[in-house]
Amino acid sequence: MTKQMTFPLEDFSDVLASNASFVLGFQHSELTGTARKGLAIVTCMDSRISPLAAVGMQAGDAKILRNAGARVTDDVLRTLVLASYLLGVNRVLVMPHTDCRMAIADEASIHATIQEKFDVDTSSLEFRTVSNQRDALAEDVARIRSYPLLQKGVSVAGAIYNVSTGQLEPVDC
Numbered sequence: 001m002t003k004q005m006t007f008p009l010e011d012f013s014d015v016l017a018s019n020a021s022f023v024l025g026f027q028h029s030e031l032t033g034t035a036r037k038g039l040a041i042v043t044c045m046d047s048r049i050s051p052l053a054a055v056g057m058q059a060g061d062a063k064i065l066r067n068a069g070a071r072v073t074d075d076v077l078r079t080l081v082l083a084s085y086l087l088g089v090n091r092v093l094v095m096p097h098t099d100c101r102m103a104i105a106d107e108a109s110i111h112a113t114i115q116e117k118f119d120v121d122t123s124s125l126e127f128r129t130v131s132n133q134r135d136a137l138a139e140d141v142a143r144i145r146s147y148p149l150l151q152k153g154v155s156v157a158g159a160i161y162n163v164s165t166g167q168l169e170p171v172d173c
């Protein structure tokens with residue numbers, strides 16, 4: 001019995017076409033899964049951010065963890081534990097950004113917007129919006145630094161990425 005393949009080609013045809021071109025010029029096949037520069041970046045899913053380019057790195061150099069708002073969730077901690085013991089990560093940069101929806105709107109208003117526009121109640125989800133971005137960043141950095149299962153000696157820092165200029169602003173955490 002062959003399982004029928006369900007791949008919505010009409011939605012992803014540009015992705016596959018671009019990948020075919022990418023494969024022609026592909027040159028990273030010698031890389032391993034270890035982060036060559038020892039860096040992990042926790043940042044937002046915002047499509048304006050190219051995390052590797054922002055710090056002058058390329059494929060193979062760093063681990064990139066992304067979610068809405070660059071928040072340090074349980075899943076981020078789980079991933080950093082693996083990265084610190086097994087994948088060469090010895091420094092972590094938490095990198096939220098300017099003009100982030102998660103820092104502009106509050107939890108209730110985002111739920112209300114989705115309810116109004118799509119008639120769906122998302123209130124069972126915690127979106128982890130932040131009312132003060134710098135305070136939230138300090139909390140998130142502290143959460144990593146104090147996480148008992150992370151490898152000892154990992155350096156953790158916070159910086160805000162400016163989506164207008166590309167500049168990273170180090171933040172006292």
Ligand SMILES: [Zn+2]
Nearest residue numbers: 044046069100
């Ligand atoms: Zn964002």
